Amino acid sequence: MPRPIRATIDAAAMAHNLAIARRQAGGAKVWAVVKANAYGHGLERAAKALAEADGYATLDFIEALRLRNAGVTKPILMLEGIFKPADVALLARHSLTPVIHSLAQVEMLEKRVLERPIDAYLKVNSGMNRLGFTVDSVRIAWNALQAHPAISSVTMMTHFADADGASGVAGQLEWFNSMTAALAGPRSLANSAALLRHPETCADWVRPGLMLYGCSPFADLSAEELGLRPAMTLASEIIAVQNLESGERVGYGFSFEATEPMRIGVIACGYADGYPRHAASGTPVLVNGQRTCTVGRVSMDMICADITHLPEAAIGTPVTLWGAGLSADEVAASAGTLSYELLCALAARVPLSETA
Numbered sequence: 001m002p003r004p005i006r007a008t009i010d011a012a013a014m015a016h017n018l019a020i021a022r023r024q025a026g027g028a029k030v031w032a033v034v035k036a037n038a039y040g041h042g043l044e045r046a047a048k049a050l051a052e053a054d055g056y057a058t059l060d061f062i063e064a065l066r067l068r069n070a071g072v073t074k075p076i077l078m079l080e081g082i083f084k085p086a087d088v089a090l091l092a093r094h095s096l097t098p099v100i101h102s103l104a105q106v107e108m109l110e111k112r113v114l115e116r117p118i119d120a121y122l123k124v125n126s127g128m129n130r131l132g133f134t135v136d137s138v139r140i141a142w143n144a145l146q147a148h149p150a151i152s153s154v155t156m157m158t159h160f161a162d163a164d165g166a167s168g169v170a171g172q173l174e175w176f177n178s179m180t181a182a183l184a185g186p187r188s189l190a191n192s193a194a195l196l197r198h199p200e201t202c203a204d205w206v207r208p209g210l211m212l213y214g215c216s217p218f219a220d221l222s223a224e225e226l227g228l229r230p231a232m233t234l235a236s237e238i239i240a241v242q243n244l245e246s247g248e249r250v251g252y253g254f255s256f257e258a259t260e261p262m263r264i265g266v267i268a269c270g271y272a273d274g275y276p277r278h279a280a281s282g283t284p285v286l287v288n289g290q291r292t293c294t295v296g297r298v299s300m301d302m303i304c305a306d307i308t309h310l311p312e313a314a315i316g317t318p319v320t321l322w323g324a325g326l327s328a329d330e331v332a333a334s335a336g337t338l339s340y341e342l343l344c345a346l347a348a349r350v351p352l353s354e355t356a
């Protein structure tokens with residue numbers, strides 16, 4: 001028998017979250033962002049659950065081809081465009097829409113033959129300073145794409161650095177609008193945070209990722225408050241129980257010491273499963289649906305939880321690490337990270353299945 005740990009994926013939750021994104025986006029079309037194996041949820045499964053999207057966005061050609069092999073005929077947006085000249089042929093063959101963010105990519109497109117026309121996105125650097133054309137080169141790139149015989153449409157795009165934070169989007173939005181004022185074409189700007197908090201950025205196409213999986217992009221607003229439902233539940237069981245006297249300690253580094261008699265449940269889940277190693281003692285966990293907290297360090301294959309006040313808890317008692325009843329956002333906060341990282345880091349050794 002395998003270890004008791006498993007992740008279950010709730011397809012209905014994803015469809016529900018997509019409907020929220022669509023409602024929030026007004027009339028904008030929706031790219032469902034499914035990069036990183038659909039944030040750990042399984043690419044093909046997520047694409048099916050998100051069938052109401054207008055297209056899918058990823059950045060890995062292997063993932064894009066997996067979608068085509070799964071029968072996806074909708075548009076696929078390649079968020080980092082092409083990496084090597086040979087990728088140009090893949091764009092035409094599989095009808096992929098590249099984000100063009102550098103003159104090096106423009107040059108690749110010009111030098112290689114596109115056997116069939118494709119759509120393209122042109123990425124503007126509106127202040128994040130990661131990818132995209134600046135005010136000096138955006139016109140050159142736009143002209144080149146417009147003049148390209150096999151590029152049928154050019155959508156102007158940018159990405160926000162702090163749509164969830166104090167800076168917001170106003171500065172980048174203004175700069176994007178001024179840089180692209182003279183450049184015709186549809187627009188795409190909003191990630192989950194922008195589409196939820198700054199609806200004025202929704203434009204023609206939105207690009208939600210995290211919210212589709214039922215997590216919140218905001219530190220000050222929970223997924224539940226946003227009406228989102230968790231798509232992934234990571235669950236396991238207690239595999240051992242320890243009774244501690246006051247003064248006894250738990251786990252590597254003896255980092256936790258009992259100050260009174262305690263019962264500790266040992267859970268089959270560790271950082272090799274994708275549970276964050278930096279989750280501090282006190283991170284919330286559900287044992288038999290009841291909220292308690294971890295004690296001591298996360299080890300490779302196990303964590304420990306305080307079950308002193310849960311007398312019914314024993315070997316075999318079910319545990320929820322995150323998901324239904326306990327948001328991954330909360331666990332992430334206890335580990336000094338974001339739910340994005342937790343979902344994506346789910347280890348390959350954890351069996352993934354769909355809820356019935």
Ligand SMILES: *Cc1c(COP(=O)(O)O)cnc(C)c1O
Nearest residue numbers: 033079159191192207208209210
């Ligand atoms: C990942 C990504 C998104 C989705 O972001 P979320 O915060 O998960 O909604 C949107 N746009 C681009 C360019 C991305 O790389």
